[in-house]
Amino acid sequence: MTDSPNYRADFPVLAQTMNGKPLAFLDTAASAQKPQSVIDAMDAVLETGYSNIHRGLYRISQDLTAGFEAVRAKIARFIGAKSEKEIVFTRNATESINLVAQTWGRTHLKQGDEIILTAMEHHANIVPWQLLQKDIGFTIRIIPVLENGHLDYDTYENLLNEKTKLVACVHISNAIGTVNFVNEIIEKARKFNPEIKVLIDGTQAVVHGAINVAEMDCDFYTFTGHKLYGPTGIGVLYGKTESLETMPPYQGGGDMIERVSFDGTTFKEPPYRFEAGTPAIVEVIGLGAAVDYLMDIGMENIQAYERALADYAAQALEEVKGIKLYNGSNTQSIFPFTLEGAHPSDIGMILDQCGVAVRAGHHCCMPLMQRFGIEGTVRASLGLYSNRQDIDQLVKGLRKVKDMLD
Ligand SMILES: Cc1ncc(COP(=O)(O)O)c(C=O)c1O
Structure with missing residues (x-):
């Protein structure tokens, strides 16, 4: 070559x-540089077609809404999700994991439960669980890392038990580069108890090779735009439809509600339920351009x-x-x-x-x-x-x- x-x-x-x-x-x-096509796509929005999205009745708002939602569909294709409704836009991978902890975790974990992390997690996949643990009182178990930089898969099998509710594991370690055998991790969890949820932190993995979340059969997959040659301020949470549907909103505000009154409020379906407030519109367009760039190569x-x-x-x-x-x-x-x-x-x-x-x-x-x-x-x-x-x-x-x- x-x-x-x-x-x-x-x-x-x-x-x-x-x-x-x-x-x-x-x-x-740490963060990738940006190709000219990403810079151009973001400039073009600001120079010729900027507005708020989802609510404008005028043409530039409707065009930008269509462009924004097209990126959701593009990302679904990029990572092999079954539907664009499984793609939640967040600020970054850190927020994606916090969202899962504060919505899925707060709803489904209770005192006495166990979750499994690994000793090679980024702090973004440790601290959100520790914060929740303080409120709920579940136990965090850790898969050790062997001297050769691999996870200790035998110990992982022994950690799985009837109290296990979640396994959260990095796909590629940002610190030592280990490519974890996530299929094996997911299979073992499923075999032990199909109810166990698996979150994969794909922040480094999605950058270096093709990902197919449906084939992988994880429940959640998280990554961040700025390492994927896109802008800062935009991240992605993939969640299986059946998991997202069991989760309450993360934050409240505009754009995530169906109807608000002082007697009570109803919320939109996922993914919109998790996207309160004006989103990172220009950054989503930039991320779409980054994904186009990668898919073209x-x-x-x-x-x-x-x-x-x-x-x-x-x-x-x-x-x-x-x-x-x-x-x-x-x-x-x-x-x-x-x-x-x-x-x-x-x-x-x-x-x-x-x-x-x-x-x-x-x-x-x-x-x-x-x-x-x-x-x-x-x-x-x-x-x-x-x-x-x-x-x-x-x-x-x-x-x-x-x-x-x-
Ligand atoms: C494996 C991994 N997970 C999560 C993160 C957090 O990404 P962000 O700071 O964009 O939320 C990083 C960033 O270095 C990472 O490498």
Whole structure:
């Protein structure tokens, strides 16, 4: 395969230099850069067709309402949902999970119940459950992470019991890149008790390959627009119709009601029941443009390209003296590492001088860092616009770190 199909050229921000060097942007797992088509789609709304949606009787409002709802249908197709009514727009993945905790969780969990999380969850899939736990008093059980970065699937089976009501698990770890066997996790839960709900945090997974939530048979799947080459301020909650229908509203206000009186209020059907207030209209259009961009390239092509690049990166990084990589087998596009004798923040700052953007710290996965007995790592993460030059620049930068700090 050639080094790069040059998707990079579609991303105007990547044309610049940083500290006099070409910008090697290796922090896509934190937030992805935006292709020109996303910027153009959002500009076009603001320049030629902006209004509020759902209630306007005039043409630009009706056109924008149709465009907004078309994105819902597009996202349903993108992730293999059976209906666009299963797509709830939220602010981000964090809000998607909080929504499930505060609506499904508050309605269905009681004292004495158990939920299962994993030791590699992002704080977004830990803290919402802890907040609810304080009010309700259920127990949180944790699937451990093995030394090789995989979940301990045997322990998972033993954790399932008659008190288990929910399993909530990340699809691809943002901190160590492990691709979890979510089908196996869902199957085991279903086999034990078909009533157990399964939430998959797909924030990193939806970016790197094709997803089919109907085939996966999860109850909830969550992700965020800004990591999917779309704008900030927009996220998605997929929920199976039968699950969404059992959930009360998340927030109250306009757009989510059927009828309001001081004697009582009735609510719309899902997904609208969960979308109180004016939504992120322009951002939804931007997310739709991002999904168009990805579908035009093809998620299978993106996956193949990124896997080949990841092999190149793995090999190049392994050759850096004193490096310890924290990703094991079956990982995707995420390279967390420490370097002997250097603090992650110092590495990050020196790499910045070399034009390389990486993340250093705990990556919102403190329990996972505790598991490995470290404070944090440096994380280089790839996107579809990454290329071999970025990796070479990173490796050169790491050699400079060694020279400066040794
Ligand atoms: C796996 C995972 N889940 C959830 C989140 C939260 O995303 P957001 O901050 O957009 O809500 C992130 C962000 O880093 C993530 O990587």
